[in-house]
Amino acid sequence: ELKVEQNPLFLSMQEGKNYTIYCNYSTTSDRLYWYRQDPGKSLESLFVLLSNGAVKQEGRLMASLDTKARLSTLHITAAVHDLSATYFCAVDISGSARQLTFGSGTQLTVLP
């Protein structure tokens, strides 16, 4: 059974600081996704990581994938209040009907 673990579950940080969210998964996968969810809203796609060593950046967020370590990171640079949200990673099981298994989410609060 595929397990996807995120940490931390809760993250409170000051504006302007940097931090990293980690996503570990237990079995081979060929795709990993990062999503953002605002309260009461659905998911917003942030990144799709398709291969070992993949790195993608959008604004203050940068995601990377290490398939050998089965680890993805979401790095936040110089956080701003607008980044406050819950962030989920999701793993795409290789060879399946492209089902996604989600991590537990990281609730990020950026304090002024």
Place this chain on the structure above:
Amino acid sequence: GAVVSQHPSWVICKSGTSVKIECRSLDFQATTMFWYRQFPKQSLMLMATSNEGSKATYEQGVEKDKFLINHASLTLSTLTVTSAHPEDSSFYICSARGDVGQGYEQYFGPGTRLTVT
């Protein structure tokens, strides 16, 4: 492109009644759609995989007779919560899986918040 809609966005119903939620892919065809449930402060849990023209595949622990899924066309899947109870109150999110043109990505709907009183 790749927009998925859900209707209704929120619904309140009385215990014992049934509620139907629609999921539509607006600008692409989706042979596969997924239904997720999300309780407050929790992650998304896959309930079932809906395949056009065939029976849905339910995840372990999800009652197929309670959560009826119909995927009658390439752009519409419906989830009917039968004999709803307060514990069925949740945020239901669907996604539609695009074909090769969309890189087989999943596109998520805006969600439906169900409250059973």
